[in-house]
Amino acid sequence: MTTNEALIARLARIVGEGHVLTGATAAPYLTDWRGRFIGKALAVVRPEFPQQVADVVRLCVDHNIPIVPQGGNTGLCGGATPDQSGRAVILLTTRLNRVREIDTANDTMTVEAGCILQTVQERAQSVGRLFPLSLGAEGSCTIGGNLSTNAGGTGVLRYGNMRELTLGLEVVGADGQIWHGLRGLRKDNAGYDLRDLYVGSEGTLGIITAATIKLFPQPVARCTAMLALPGVDKAVALLSRARAGFGAALTGFELMAGACMRMVTRSYPHLRLPFEGPSADAPWFALLEISDSESEQHARERFEAVLGEAVECGEADDAVVAESITQSRALWHLRESITLAEAESGKSIKHDVSLAISRIAEFLAQTDAQLQERFPGIVNMTFGHLGDGNLHYNVGTSGRFTESDMVGHQAEIYALVHDAVSAMGGSISAEHGIGQLKVSELIRYKSDQEIKVMMLLKKALDPQCLLNPGKVLAAY
Known part of the structure; x- marks a missing residue:
């Protein structure tokens, strides 16, 4: 043997x-x-x-x-x-799939790392609670994966990302010892916060086997609307109006380039934009959702009042409010189909970046122009979670800028985009993690001191560099 x-x-x-x-x-x-x-x-x-x-x-x-x-x-x-x-x-981790405990008095659920996100959502709903993390891959991604990259999704604006949704962890370290940290406490300042260290570390510091996560009351009513917008600056103004008008009820605010929406309808003809005429050709669209704790009527009245003001002020050219759960799901399905439509449309280069919301319009105008000047014919396919400053700044091909062009210029495109993000104080990774794709990028854009501290942590917790080596940090 x-x-x-x-x-x-x-x-x-x-x-x-x-x-x-x-x-x-x-x-x-x-x-x-x-x-x-x-x-x-x-x-x-x-x-x-x-x-x-x-x-x-x-x-x-x-x-x-x-x-x-x-x-x-x-x-x-x-x-x-x-x-x-x-x-x-x-x-x-997929066999580690048990829901260990649901505590409705404490509004927590303890789940193992291999639980499918959608299963966790459904178990919360079965006891009248909400687990608000929502992603396009929720039918197949696992809680452990969500924790490893500190996943965000569409509800970060109101509920926060995975780190903020997690109270306690169970983790296997590189020494094979289990840290039993599944405490459902919202206040625990007894020493260093190990939970926050492991969340987002992509399995390089320890292997998460279970988590205690927060639950929330189910909203009484939800309202969803799609708006056609004349520009990104108007989208930022609309977000400010929505925050002022809806407060904590504003659950989601998604921004989508018109090119993305038209790519979706080309790839999937059964999906249609809810607009006709010039609004269907708008350069930008927004998808808004509020969750109301009072009543359907209260939610609807607030929604229509704020969106009506936005149209009157020129922040939006048109707005369509979903009349039913079916229509709401159809609007979200348009948004969630962008990634699949991109894959069907050919090769693309994806950037998962975050910026201060106040700089997003400037970033898009500047970076779009720089890309077109340097790589004529490149196609911008931007969408993302405007409410938390996270853009999926993706670029694709055309007859003038082919797949071979994209492969040949990939490093230059990454550098141009990430340089622009860094110059505006942003981050090159918002919710997808670093993995092995962005290891060299992390070293380029993080300060020497940040890299030094990260390396010290890695060496302390994984001295043989055996936990997911080559991810996040280069081997030491």
Whole structure:
């Protein structure tokens, strides 16, 4: 028996026969969602309990085997894909899928890392509560993955991102020990906040096996509207008006370039914009949602009053308010179909950036012009969560700027966009993480002191650099 065969046999004794995948059965876990990163692995292991995770980690560390945690494999930066060495073990968390506790008096739920986000949403709803994290991939992404990248989604404006939705964690460290930190406390200042350290670390400091998350009351009524806008500056003004008019009831404010919406309707002809005439060709669209705690009538009256003022003041050219849950879902479906339509339209370069909302119009005007000047024919396909300053600043191809052009100029395009973001005090990663895609970018845009502190943390918590190596930080 070879050394690798012996290791695989020991892994099987830990997690059970049939839960160690090799060869063709491991292949689906070796490629990221976008098909950009393809790796190799010694095996894929599927533990069912945290203690099995700890035992796998100890075995791998004893034999200097890298460990790559993976959940739903829906990430966009290659954070859950191994390298080409074939030495790594992929630790698949999908069998860690239990809802351990729901505490309605404390408004918390304790769930394991492999729980599908949509399942968590449904379990909360079954007890009259809301778990507000909402993403396009919610039917397949896992809570562990959401925690690893500090996922945001469409409800950050009101509820915050995953870090703000999490009260406690259970984590397996590189020493194979389990930190039992599943405390449902909203105030806990007893020492350093380890929870915030692990959330967003992409499995490079520890492997999250469970979390205690916040629940909220279900809103009595929701109202959704799509607006046709003449420009991004008007969208920023509309956001200020909506915040003043709706207060905490404003749940979502999405910004979408007209080019994105028309790409969606071309790719999926059964989906239609709710506008006719000039409004259907607007350069920008916004999708707003409020959640009201009083009544449907109260929500509707507030919504129509504020949106009516926006149209009268020229912040919007037209507005359509959903008349039913079905219409509301149809409006959101248009927004959520952008990423799939992009994939069908060919290669694109995706940027997940954040800026101060006050600088977004300036950033778009400046960066769009610079890209067109340097790469004539490049197509801008911008959309994102304007309410929290997060833009998915994506660019695609055309007859004048082909896929081969894009591949050849990819590094220049990234540099141009990220330089502009950095110059305006923004971040090159808002909610997708760093993964392996942006490792060199992180070093370029973070200060030396920030990188130094991050490296010290990594060395302290993962001295052999075996937890998701090559992600977030370059190997030390």
